Amino acid sequence: xxxxxxLFYTSYRAEAGLFxxxxxxxxxxxxxxxLLICPWFLGSYxxxxxxxxxxxxxxxxxxxxxxxxxxxxxxxxxxxIGVGAYASAWFAGQGLPFAISLPLGGAVAAVIGMFFGxxxxxLKGIYxxxxxxxxxxxLEYVFLHWEGVTGGPYGLSVDxxxxxxxxxxxxxxxxYLILFCTVLSVLAxxxxxxxxPGRAFVAIRDHHLSAEIVGVNLFAVxxxxxxxxxxxxxxxxxxxxxxxxxxxxxxFGIGLxxxxxxxxxxxxxxxxxxxxxxxxxxxLLPEGLNMVAGSLAGLFPNVSTxxxxxxxxVFGLILVLFLVFEPEGLARRWRLLKSYWKLYPFAY
Amino acid sequence: xEYYLQLVLNGLVVGSIYSLVALGFxxxxxxxxxxxxxxxxxxxxxxxxxxxxxxxxxxxFLASFMMTLAFSVVLGxxxxxxxxxxxxxxxxxxxxxxxxxxxxxxxxxxxLFWGTQIRVYPQLLPQDPVFVAGLPIxxxxxxxxxxxxxxFVVFSLFFKYSRHGLAMRATAFDQxxxxxxxxxxxxxxxxxxxxxxxxxxxxxxxxxxxNGINSQLGQLGLKVFPAVILGGLDSLLGAAVGGLAIGVLxxxxxxxxxxxxxxxxxxxxxxxxxxxxxxMIKPYGLFGTKEIERV
Numbered sequence: 001x002x003x004x005x006x007l008f009y010t011s012y013r014a015e016a017g018l019f020x021x022x023x024x025x026x027x028x029x030x031x032x033x034x035l036l037i038c039p040w041f042l043g044s045y046x047x048x049x050x051x052x053x054x055x056x057x058x059x060x061x062x063x064x065x066x067x068x069x070x071x072x073x074x075x076x077x078x079x080x081i082g083v084g085a086y087a088s089a090w091f092a093g094q095g096l097p098f099a100i101s102l103p104l105g106g107a108v109a110a111v112i113g114m115f116f117g118x119x120x121x122x123l124k125g126i127y128x129x130x131x132x133x134x135x136x137x138x139l140e141y142v143f144l145h146w147e148g149v150t151g152g153p154y155g156l157s158v159d160x161x162x163x164x165x166x167x168x169x170x171x172x173x174x175x176y177l178i179l180f181c182t183v184l185s186v187l188a189x190x191x192x193x194x195x196x197p198g199r200a201f202v203a204i205r206d207h208h209l210s211a212e213i214v215g216v217n218l219f220a221v222x223x224x225x226x227x228x229x230x231x232x233x234x235x236x237x238x239x240x241x242x243x244x245x246x247x248x249x250x251x252f253g254i255g256l257x258x259x260x261x262x263x264x265x266x267x268x269x270x271x272x273x274x275x276x277x278x279x280x281x282x283x284l285l286p287e288g289l290n291m292v293a294g295s296l297a298g299l300f301p302n303v304s305t306x307x308x309x310x311x312x313x314v315f316g317l318i319l320v321l322f323l324v325f326e327p328e329g330l331a332r333r334w335r336l337l338k339s340y341w342k343l344y345p346f347a348y
Numbered sequence: 349x350e351y352y353l354q355l356v357l358n359g360l361v362v363g364s365i366y367s368l369v370a371l372g373f374x375x376x377x378x379x380x381x382x383x384x385x386x387x388x389x390x391x392x393x394x395x396x397x398x399x400x401x402x403x404x405x406x407x408x409f410l411a412s413f414m415m416t417l418a419f420s421v422v423l424g425x426x427x428x429x430x431x432x433x434x435x436x437x438x439x440x441x442x443x444x445x446x447x448x449x450x451x452x453x454x455x456x457x458x459x460l461f462w463g464t465q466i467r468v469y470p471q472l473l474p475q476d477p478v479f480v481a482g483l484p485i486x487x488x489x490x491x492x493x494x495x496x497x498x499x500f501v502v503f504s505l506f507f508k509y510s511r512h513g514l515a516m517r518a519t520a521f522d523q524x525x526x527x528x529x530x531x532x533x534x535x536x537x538x539x540x541x542x543x544x545x546x547x548x549x550x551x552x553x554x555x556x557x558x559n560g561i562n563s564q565l566g567q568l569g570l571k572v573f574p575a576v577i578l579g580g581l582d583s584l585l586g587a588a589v590g591g592l593a594i595g596v597l598x599x600x601x602x603x604x605x606x607x608x609x610x611x612x613x614x615x616x617x618x619x620x621x622x623x624x625x626x627x628m629i630k631p632y633g634l635f636g637t638k639e640i641e642r643v
Contacts, residue, residue, distance in 0.1 A: 134623045311456075
């Protein structure tokens, strides 16, 4: 393979490989190595940002499976993440070990997600989006009012996870746990897309009637997509809850659902790499804006009063501009960049 | 009993404003197949512009109301031209996200210009309640109700008898066929956004007169979804009926939940519980067009 310009597969197995060339494998290994050692060179704040990015990656990958790959629009993903957070916190509060309560939280989120996925058999596109919007608002109400389980507006405190007798209560130790889960979810998503159910997802997205004709059981596969996606969302929520150690209903509002949708759209619909790009971009956006506001504060002292409104507005504006000018997201830009270097100095 | 009658009455008034906002929603969907998640924010912008003109600039109410409508026309045209026209032919999710992004931008602009505190319109109508069937109602509520009914009649006539209304219906029915008969599709799209912003602004001004306005007014847009789904996304009659029904429903459910179960705040979610039920039983609403798929 080396020395050739482009990829020349000699077997189907080679074509279906996750990393088709040795160069890509080496790059991936180097990237993983950097991820593994970087917390030892960073302060605790950058590590906490990294943690948030990793959790966002899990959420974005899971939403991309549902919306980008299977074509089922979900405006309720933020609430599914919240269900995972509350459920795994509740199970942990009952004395279950972390290694059990986290997947249980995911399972509860999966069940709830599948329940709200039931209308997807009859509804498509915009109707489904509004049905999941209903899920979002109903779940938000439940978080706020089921005080016996969720603690209502006062919230629920969560203990740090304990694994093999180790208490993970620092940013750095949580980082390794979260990174492990993130890598696992990204690999899982990438692999699902290469398997039979994954191809069924794509078939449903592209043309659901044709999919049905070639023998895809629409209802079952859509429910699978909802279940799998909400399970991973639940895991992201559980990790988030255990990391911040305190859960209130506020973060799981419709804003969260919208920002996850923004991640997958800015990153690239239907692409695992795109979800990662999008999650990184959207999580770093407020940090970047904070920095800009900080440097502007010297020039215009009033800037902080308007900052909150500006932040929202800039988020919306970036989203709209991306959709208008780069509708296929960052993943496409990345592909173009790669092919540019591959084909250099020719422009095609 | 009187408690519930009062709830129904209040629900009808709030519902008439939902109907107005739903009307804008349905018009856009009918002509362009775009679902506008920024509808609530359009209401808010209209309310704030009119507020600024009357209170801050001191222009008489009627004149500033007219100026608000003119502003809405420009706003609608600008939004359509800048953000929605490039999205023709893009997948549904992208179009939804554009309108969601638009809603956050509009909300941020409103907060930037006017802050977040509640603003109150000057009193235009007398405060003393009028008694209808023994129940007290503020005159401003009656005015709101009558005005929305009036607007509905006007728009129904517009769609039924005017040239442009006919062209919009034709476009809604089959865009390609309409284009080949010489209808300017792009103009129709622009027109429908104009009408939607204007109707929303009127709703905003009415709301401002009832409750005052703050930067959370855009939440109203979320209330409109159950109303349009109940009525059917592409039916004007549906918007009217759906709006009124959801207004009454949420008021009565809220009152009942408060009195019987001691649950507060059920108002915000009642309509959505109902929405899930509607979607499971009658996905295209009461008056919506059923999409039939055949191979």
